[in-house]
Amino acid sequence: MSHDEEAARSYIKGFQEGLQEAWDEIIKLSTKGYTSRELQIMAKTKKSMVYQRVQQKVDEFERILGRKLSAQEAPRSAKAADIELRPGWSYVIKEDRPERSFAIFSGLLSRGSTGLCISRTHPDTLRQKYGFEASALWLTKTEVQHQAASSKSAEYVSPNNLAHLASSIREFLSKGPNGAVIIEGLEYLTTQNDFKSVLKFIQLVNEQVVLDKGYLLIPVDEATMDAKDFSLIEREMSQVL
Secondary structure (H helix, E strand, O other): OOHHHHHHHHHHHHHHHHHHHHHHHHHHHHOOOOOHHHHHHHHHHHHHOHHHHHHHHHHHHHHHHOOOOOOOOOOOOOOOOOOOOOOOEEEEEEOOOOHHHHHHHHHHHHOOOOEEEEEOOOHHHHHHHHOOOOEEEEEOOOHHHHHOOOOOOOEEEOOOOHHHHHHHHHHHHOOOOOOEEEEEOHHHHHHHOOHHHHHHHHHHHHHHHHHHOOEEEEEEOHHHOOHHHHHHHHHHOOEEO
């Protein structure tokens, strides 16, 4: 068998297994009584973590082989538009994947801002993918399980603990002007809390951003949210991008 034929067979096998796993996951979730909106949000979350799972598999093979494999290229981040961001303003960025949002966030950091990243995706994965250095809070309910596996000192916060999240943001922004905060996972927060609590949380953070002349970035896939809820979020933000 030629090298090209072997590579093609391996690709087809992996492609088939990937599709099978995806459909098995959908079937499993659909039997648990979730609403269509909850299923959509969970599917979006799992999709955003594909790169992380692939990188874990690469690391596993590298340990077995005892050498580095060819560099895995992370998905290209969309270039941030030429936007004039203003201190004290909050921005909601409408996109199904937070590529543009993290490009904007990275741009702020490159211009001297300090950063706080609050995310559903593990912070180490985001640092590797987007190439920024910032303080991080990981939204997860499995703190103890993942604590030992983390390669960096990320803080683990339950998505239900909105008071702690608000307090952490307030403490970060109070250290000086131009602090940049990005919240990746608003959809996740809305599934773990009642929407009124999440809206109040956004309002409190917005007030702090204004007082301390910081920046707030919130990527949102509006297709995963109730239209009325999303419009309320938009009203709280300084600008929609």
